[in-house]
Amino acid sequence: MREGNGVAKAVARSLCPPVLWNLGRSVKTHLQPTPPSAPHRTFHGPYASWQEAVARSDGWDADVITARSLEAALKVRDGEIEWEQDTIPSRKIQYSPAILAMLAIAVQRRRDDLCVIDFGGNLATNYYQNRKILAQLAPTRVRWSIVERPVFAALGNEHFARDGLAFHSSLRDALRAAGRTPDAILFSGSLQCLADPLATLDEVVASGVGVLAFDRLIVSPADEHRVYVQSPDPDYYYPATYPTWCFGKQRFVDHLEANGYRLVEDFTLTPEREFDHCGMVFVRAGGAT
Numbered sequence: 001m002r003e004g005n006g007v008a009k010a011v012a013r014s015l016c017p018p019v020l021w022n023l024g025r026s027v028k029t030h031l032q033p034t035p036p037s038a039p040h041r042t043f044h045g046p047y048a049s050w051q052e053a054v055a056r057s058d059g060w061d062a063d064v065i066t067a068r069s070l071e072a073a074l075k076v077r078d079g080e081i082e083w084e085q086d087t088i089p090s091r092k093i094q095y096s097p098a099i100l101a102m103l104a105i106a107v108q109r110r111r112d113d114l115c116v117i118d119f120g121g122n123l124a125t126n127y128y129q130n131r132k133i134l135a136q137l138a139p140t141r142v143r144w145s146i147v148e149r150p151v152f153a154a155l156g157n158e159h160f161a162r163d164g165l166a167f168h169s170s171l172r173d174a175l176r177a178a179g180r181t182p183d184a185i186l187f188s189g190s191l192q193c194l195a196d197p198l199a200t201l202d203e204v205v206a207s208g209v210g211v212l213a214f215d216r217l218i219v220s221p222a223d224e225h226r227v228y229v230q231s232p233d234p235d236y237y238y239p240a241t242y243p244t245w246c247f248g249k250q251r252f253v254d255h256l257e258a259n260g261y262r263l264v265e266d267f268t269l270t271p272e273r274e275f276d277h278c279g280m281v282f283v284r285a286g287g288a289t
Contacts, residue, residue, distance in 0.1 A: 043246070043275055045228035050195045053243035057229045060149070060193060062240040070155055073123035077160060085125055086189075086237060093129055097267045098279030099186065102213035103133065105264070105283065106184040109210060113141045115182045117174050117209075119200075120190020121146035124160050126215075145174045145182075171203055181208045189216035189277075192245040198255065205259045212261060212282040219249040219268070219278045246275055253280070260285045 047053045065087075072084040081089040107114055114137065118126050127134075127144050134142050146156060146167045156167030168174040175182070185204050191197045191214065204212065220226075230244045253263055267279035 042231040043228040043244075044231065046226035046246075047228065047243075050227050050243060050245075053227045053229050054195075057241040057243050060242050061151070062238075062242075064238045065240055066151060066155075068238050069123055069152070070159070073125070073128075074159065076128050077124075083125075083129055085129075086232075088237065093132075095129065096126075096188070096215045096279060098213050098215040098265075098281055099126060099130060099188065100133070101265060101267075101281045102184050102186060102211055103130065105281065106211045107137060107140060110183045111140055113143070115143045115145070115178050115180065115184075117145045117147060117171070117178070117182045117185045119147045119171065119185060119187050119204075120193065121148065121186070121188065123148075123152060123156050124165060126186065126188050127165055143178070145177060147171050147174050171200065175207055181210070183209070184211040184213060185209045186213045186215070187217065188214075192218045192247065193242070194245075197245055197247075201255065202259070205256075205261070208284070210284045212256070212284075214278065214280045216277045217252075217280065218244060218246045219252065219276055220246050220274045221250075221272050222246075222248045222274075223251060224248050225251065249276075249278065256282055 044056075045053065047056070068087040072081075072087045072089060075081045075089065076084050081091070083090045083093045085094070103114075103116075106116065121127065124144075124146060127146070134144070142164050144165050146153075146165075147170065148156060148167060150169040153167040153169040161167060166177065168177060185207070191200070194200055225245055225247050228244055228246055229241050231241045232238065249268075257263070261282040262285045264281045264283055267281075268276055270276055
């Protein structure tokens, strides 16, 4: 954990405008991943295809996931709890070094109007996680657009949308609403939940976005990408199972580098572990750093 904290600070010092670094010194940052003592999530498989994993799981549309996500997010919005992630409330915000580095690089490039697309951002989990930092970026205008499944996009626009925070049911809609190339696109625990994640990455690459960040990406040292069914502890999270990809890490990096992106930093603390939750930040090759 100490090593990861040092990496995050080094990246922040080299990339952050003073306002972000000064704020970072005053906020106690709890780095991810979750400590080993936390309830584990079991992976079953691998399966031959995404369709087979879907058939053997409840899926992400399980009613219990939607209900608990809304309940937890409303408590954050109303100030009853400080923060939540995966429906679990927290008294302290656990900052992600990958997301902080993404913001640092993006705001260094664009000081007047920061446009972030948060793919799979639930009901503004990442927005609320970083709201204190975003508030310190003034006079920079911050637009945070969340792409979610239609049911979550509808709930988001009904209960959480505000000036600068909007919800969309597709990446295409979010890109259209942005009106220009976004400064950063974030995937936090979401890319592995897609049936065809590489097709979505190709769509992101085609947008020309300058900064691409991944947080809580499930990876392994294996050479190939594999499909599993994930089963979280039902007593801690919720009684549901869902399909997920576990990406071969180097193959994943190679795919983005072949498409014109350069890896700035890898925040993985245990790179040789199977089912590791990884954070990485990429910039478009040839862009300023």
